[in-house]
Amino acid sequence: MKNYPKNIGINFHDLTKRYGTPLYVYDANKIEFQYKLIKKYFFYIENFKINYACKANTNISILNFFKKLGSGLDTVSIQEVEIGLKAGFKPKEIIYTPNGVSLSEIKKAIKAGVLINIDNLSLLEQIGHENPNYPIGIRITPNIIGGGNKKISVGHINSKFGISYYQLPNLKRIVENTGIKVEGIHMHTGSDIIDLEVFLQGAYILLNVASSFNELKYIDFGSGFKVPYHKNDTKTDLDMLGVFFKQKISRVCKNIKIVFEPGKFLVSESGYFIVKVNVIKHTTSTVFACVDSGFNHFIRPMFYDSYHQIDNLSNPSGKLRSYTVVGYICESDTFCVNIKINEIREGDILCFRNAGAYCFSMSSNYNSRYRPSEVIIYNNKSFLIRRREKMQDLLKKMIEIDIG
Numbered sequence: 001m002k003n004y005p006k007n008i009g010i011n012f013h014d015l016t017k018r019y020g021t022p023l024y025v026y027d028a029n030k031i032e033f034q035y036k037l038i039k040k041y042f043f044y045i046e047n048f049k050i051n052y053a054c055k056a057n058t059n060i061s062i063l064n065f066f067k068k069l070g071s072g073l074d075t076v077s078i079q080e081v082e083i084g085l086k087a088g089f090k091p092k093e094i095i096y097t098p099n100g101v102s103l104s105e106i107k108k109a110i111k112a113g114v115l116i117n118i119d120n121l122s123l124l125e126q127i128g129h130e131n132p133n134y135p136i137g138i139r140i141t142p143n144i145i146g147g148g149n150k151k152i153s154v155g156h157i158n159s160k161f162g163i164s165y166y167q168l169p170n171l172k173r174i175v176e177n178t179g180i181k182v183e184g185i186h187m188h189t190g191s192d193i194i195d196l197e198v199f200l201q202g203a204y205i206l207l208n209v210a211s212s213f214n215e216l217k218y219i220d221f222g223s224g225f226k227v228p229y230h231k232n233d234t235k236t237d238l239d240m241l242g243v244f245f246k247q248k249i250s251r252v253c254k255n256i257k258i259v260f261e262p263g264k265f266l267v268s269e270s271g272y273f274i275v276k277v278n279v280i281k282h283t284t285s286t287v288f289a290c291v292d293s294g295f296n297h298f299i300r301p302m303f304y305d306s307y308h309q310i311d312n313l314s315n316p317s318g319k320l321r322s323y324t325v326v327g328y329i330c331e332s333d334t335f336c337v338n339i340k341i342n343e344i345r346e347g348d349i350l351c352f353r354n355a356g357a358y359c360f361s362m363s364s365n366y367n368s369r370y371r372p373s374e375v376i377i378y379n380n381k382s383f384l385i386r387r388r389e390k391m392q393d394l395l396k397k398m399i400e401i402d403i404g
């Protein structure tokens with residue numbers, strides 16, 4: 001298949017010959033396009049910052065690429081902070097928004113000098129007593145339902161994330177008692193936001209909270225921007241959101257930086273996951289296409305019931321037939337059930353779309369399988385950015401002893 005996808009001038013079949021399967025491929029031009037798209041929608045906000053939420057895809061070369069684009073970094077663990085620093089981000093370009101971590105981890109972030117959003121009162125009080133001079137941000141839960149499904153909705157009242165909006169009096173008391181400097185207010189209501197109204201409600205609540213603090217430098221409106229997963233799928237209307245921010249938010253936020261921290265929006269559509277069909281198995285009811293991967297490499301379909309379009313690169317004009325595509329690990333690892341795909345033969349190469357976010361970064365070594373290689377394409381040139389694992393990689397960290 002020559003032109004797949006149409007806008008990339010590299011034959012994916014050739015890539016699999018060169019790098020093997022399974023293989024993650026990212027289109028850096030698409031990443032750049034998405035980054036510039038957000039910039040375009042919010043261009044009139046003078047003090048505007050995009051922080052790439054790197055848990056979506058933590059490969060250091062991708063972080064480097066975001067740095068070149070002018071992005072900052074949103075991190076959720078001290079390890080992500082360290083990778084960000086290694087990629088050349090300055091501490092103040094990195095924001096650390098952890099949940100449920102220990103005080104000692106936060107102290108490491110303070111030592112590293114990065115921006116920190118705290119999301120519970122207990123830690124806030126402890127940090128306030130020990131480091132009142134280290135300015136921090138506060139993660140607020142606006143108590144709204146955002147996010148495409150329960151697992152990725154994190155802004156509701158029973159959420160473990162953030163400090164509830166209703167606890168504002170407690171929050172203020174701790175800030176007063178400890179003298180800690182609050183320089184940022186943050187929210188992140190969940191992934192896959194479809195209802196803009198809900199997001200805006202959250203933004204208003206955040207503004208309301210912000211008015212209680214007079215040394216604010218930034219308001220971080222989080223993310224959750226949705227991308228389409230199939231032809232008629234919805235996406236977050238950023239154009240509208242931009243208009244709203246122009247009319248209502250940016251005026252109120254004079255001299256305060258407005259921050260967004262998208263992950264999925266920036267990298268999801270740039271990614272392709274390429275696998276090979278090992279076996280076609282007919283049962284009385286189903287035709288299975290068994291591929292050389294599983295939820296060890298690509299867990300979103302099983303974990304979130306997410307839909308990812310699958311194309312047969314080896315037989316693009318083959319007759320459409322129904323397939324249940326499954327993996328090769330000993331576990332239910334069904335990628336899709338009875339989906340129409342161009343006729344699949346053993347040895348064919350299949351490609352999953354939208355595999356740039358929360359795909360490789362959620363992979364594991366389950367069944368002692370190697371994690372795949374990652375390749376990035378920029379201006380029609382391909383670059384290996386992670387080599388396939390080997391047996392040495394698996395054994396390296398194990399300690400072999402003779403027990404008893």
Ligand SMILES: *Cc1c(COP(=O)(O)O)cnc(C)c1O
Pocket residue numbers: 053055056074076097188190191192222223224225261262263264265357
């Ligand atoms: C995961 C995460 C994001 C990114 O969410 P997307 O849905 O990928 O845009 C942003 N902020 C925080 C704090 C996160 O944990």
